[in-house]
Amino acid sequence: MHNRTPMVSQLAAYLLGAVITLGSGRAWATDAVPPVSLPITGAEQTIEVNISARKFEPPLVTLQAGRKTALIFQNKDAELHAFVAPDLFKGVNLNVSGNGAPEFGPEGFKRVIIPSLGRAEIRFVPEHPGRYSYFCDMPGHEMKAAIVVQ
Numbered sequence: 387m388h389n390r391t392p393m394v395s396q397l398a399a400y401l402l403g404a405v406i407t408l409g410s411g412r413a414w415a416t417d418a419v420p421p422v423s424l425p426i427t428g429a430e431q432t433i434e435v436n437i438s439a440r441k442f443e444p445p446l447v448t449l450q451a452g453r454k455t456a457l458i459f460q461n462k463d464a465e466l467h468a469f470v471a472p473d474l475f476k477g478v479n480l481n482v483s484g485n486g487a488p489e490f491g492p493e494g495f496k497r498v499i500i501p502s503l504g505r506a507e508i509r510f511v512p513e514h515p516g517r518y519s520y521f522c523d524m525p526g527h528e529m530k531a532a533i534v535v536q
Contacts, residue, residue: 410422430509435531437500438462440522442531449512449535457508457533459486461500467527469506470497471520474533480510498524 429459431453436443437460449455461467469486475495482488486498486506512535522529 393413406482423438430456432456432458434458434460436460436462437467437522437529440527440529442522443518445531447531447533449533451512451515451535454511455509457510458484459498459500459506459508461502461504464502466499466501466524467522467529468497468499468519469508471518472532473516474512474518474520474535475510478510478513480508483507483509511517 431450433447433449433455435447438465447457449457449516469500477491478494480495482495482498484500484505484507486500486504488498488506489496497498498508500506515535518533518535520531
């Protein structure tokens with residue numbers, strides 16, 4: 387029976403553009419995909435916002451530009467709420483998890499609806515300093531808050 391490990395390693399290296407160190411201590415590399423240089427962003431900053439009594443708490447949070455961020459919304463109310471930040475995520479890649487229902491449109495992320503006692507986690511890297519308002523757009527909810535990116 388043939389040992390397929392070297393062939394699999396070479397194929398993985400070719401597909402990923404990675405350097406694979408073989409058991410002999412030699413390295414095999416491919417130039418099929420140029421290496422990507424990612425910025426060093428440090429540890430992920432985690433910001434938790436509670437939703438209770440139709441308010442976002444705290445009403446103002448500060449994020450560091452260029453740093454990996456987990457923005458976590460915990461709905462402690464008995465009703466649905468939404469997180470809508472029209473300008474914060476323009477041109478930014480993000481990941482939404484939890485039991486909220488994210489909505490996307492042609493422009494990208496629109497909002498996430500968070501169920502009663504639910505949670506939504508948005509992971510992204512804020513890129514543009516500024517003050518960004520956000521709100522809940524459920525009918526009758528006049529909830530507003532802001533995020534400052536420094």
